[in-house]
Amino acid sequence: MLDQLSLLSFASGGWGQALLAGALVTVSLALACLPIGLPLGLLVALAARSRKRLPRAWATTFSTVFRGLPELLTLLIIYYGCQIAAQKVLAALGYEGEVLINTFLAAMVAFSLVFAAFSSEIWLMAFKTLPKGQLEACAALGLGKRTGFFRVVLPQLTRIALPGLSNNWLSLLKDTSLVSTISLIDLMRQTNLAVSVTKEPMLFYGVACLVYLLFSALSGRVFALLERRSNRHLQGARP
Amino acid sequence: MSPEQLLAYVLDPDLLERYGARFVDGLLVTAKLVAISFTLGALLGMFLALARMSQSLALQRLAAGYVYFFRGSPLLAQLFLLYYGLGSLKGFWQDLGLWWFFREAWYCALLAFTLNTAAYQAEIFRASLMAVAPGQYEAAKALNLKRSTTFFKVVLPQSLLVAIGPLGNELIMMIKASAIASLVTIYDLMGVTKLAFSRSFDFQIYLWAAVLYLLIVEVVRRTLKHLEARLGRHLN
Numbered sequence: 001m002l003d004q005l006s007l008l009s010f011a012s013g014g015w016g017q018a019l020l021a022g023a024l025v026t027v028s029l030a031l032a033c034l035p036i037g038l039p040l041g042l043l044v045a046l047a048a049r050s051r052k053r054l055p056r057a058w059a060t061t062f063s064t065v066f067r068g069l070p071e072l073l074t075l076l077i078i079y080y081g082c083q084i085a086a087q088k089v090l091a092a093l094g095y096e097g098e099v100l101i102n103t104f105l106a107a108m109v110a111f112s113l114v115f116a117a118f119s120s121e122i123w124l125m126a127f128k129t130l131p132k133g134q135l136e137a138c139a140a141l142g143l144g145k146r147t148g149f150f151r152v153v154l155p156q157l158t159r160i161a162l163p164g165l166s167n168n169w170l171s172l173l174k175d176t177s178l179v180s181t182i183s184l185i186d187l188m189r190q191t192n193l194a195v196s197v198t199k200e201p202m203l204f205y206g207v208a209c210l211v212y213l214l215f216s217a218l219s220g221r222v223f224a225l226l227e228r229r230s231n232r233h234l235q236g237a238r239p
Numbered sequence: 240m241s242p243e244q245l246l247a248y249v250l251d252p253d254l255l256e257r258y259g260a261r262f263v264d265g266l267l268v269t270a271k272l273v274a275i276s277f278t279l280g281a282l283l284g285m286f287l288a289l290a291r292m293s294q295s296l297a298l299q300r301l302a303a304g305y306v307y308f309f310r311g312s313p314l315l316a317q318l319f320l321l322y323y324g325l326g327s328l329k330g331f332w333q334d335l336g337l338w339w340f341f342r343e344a345w346y347c348a349l350l351a352f353t354l355n356t357a358a359y360q361a362e363i364f365r366a367s368l369m370a371v372a373p374g375q376y377e378a379a380k381a382l383n384l385k386r387s388t389t390f391f392k393v394v395l396p397q398s399l400l401v402a403i404g405p406l407g408n409e410l411i412m413m414i415k416a417s418a419i420a421s422l423v424t425i426y427d428l429m430g431v432t433k434l435a436f437s438r439s440f441d442f443q444i445y446l447w448a449a450v451l452y453l454l455i456v457e458v459v460r461r462t463l464k465h466l467e468a469r470l471g472r473h474l475n
Contacts, residue, residue: 069453070418180315206324
């Protein structure tokens with residue numbers, strides 16, 4: 001038992017540091033998907049509500065495709081697809097050689113697209129609960145379209161969308177484990193390496209599950225705080 | 240560019256002849272994997288939901304812990320834990336006479352998927368059971384119905400109507416998640432795709448797989464929507 005625990009230590013011979021580095025890659029990959037995924041999801045939702053047909057068709061296609069494809073397949077298509085496309089383009093320009101796409105970048109793009117597709121549904125749902133009077137009030141006050149959206153609509157949308165977005169974030173965090181298949185050294189990949197060296201699959205995969213569980217629990221806490229904060233105007237005055 | 244050349248880019252006849260039959264096999268494996276694990280998961284999930292709503296605190300905690308673990312960690316890690324982790328205890332399983340089970344990637348994948356989907360389905364069943372109005376229980380009691388009759392004839396039909404939407408979403412999630420089975424040497428649709436790509440290095444193989452997955456998911460989604468409308472037709 002003690003032998004096994006020493007395998008997890010941070011000293012030399014232990015895998016603690018490697019696992020920690022992998023866990024950092026996992027978290028930073030998931031976080032890196034947010035700056036693209038969130039606005040893109042909102043944009044897709046706006047396009048789906050547009051009065052013109054073309055944006056609507058685009059939005060439907062986008063969300064159907066990226067919600068319907070297995071995440072693993074999306075990842076492989078983006079990774080190999082970009083690689084082959086880059087190779088073809090460079091070959092046309094006269095560069096003959098192996099082209100390797102950065103795995104982190106490919107994974108970031110793939111998961112951002114998936115996250116955008118799923119979150120666009122959440123935004124759409126939130127839009128439906130927004131009373132029409134809010135928009136009419138904006139118009140009555142003579143607020144510009146931009147001000148009305150950012151100051152009136154978006155804050156209310158965010159409050160309603162938070163629980164759904166928190167679910168999306170949790171599945172994003174778990175989906176990042178798939179990047180180990182395109183050999184990005186994340187937590188899962190480090191665990192695989194540790195298992196192949198130490199031959200202790202039970203211990204290391206168990207630890208990996210627990211680390212993911214810890215991340216889920218932590219993000220649950222953060223989202224609970226955010227939700228409480230965004231609902232603070234609804235709570236009664238404290239005695 | 241002639242139509243034939245264009246066709247060769249997206250659906251090369253040679254490639255189709257070489258790998259078409261394999262793709263059909265892969266589809267069948269995926270369908271079998273999802274069907275079996277989803278059904279078994281529904282049974283286990285129902286028991287878990289009932290355990291979570293039972294009077295016994297120990298049962299409640301146990302079920303809650305189970306659901307928390309399987310929903311909080313990635314399916315990939317769970318699959319590896321079962322296949323490589325439990326598979327490493329060879330002597331133990333041989334003593335129990337269960338080695339044939341944990342030796343096979345197929346059974347391990349089935350087990351992992353069943354356990355995983357059971358956790359998600361337990362939450363769906365629990366929410367749908369709680370959505371049944373308390374007056375229904377009271378009415379059943381006033382009519383002196385047995386506990387089993389109350390559950391199967393009064394509560395369950397009403398709660399399933401609420402559950403069918405989320406259950407459909409879970410089924411679609413399972414179909415997508417089943418692609419992970421290809422990582423433990425199972426030749427499902429994804430496994431076949433990876434095999435074909437590694438031999439031919441033709442990118443269109445991945446596009447075939449994408450179209451097939453989209454088709455399956457879309458057909459399942461539309462069927463379920465239809466079913467839901469049909470089951471709830473007394474409501475509107």
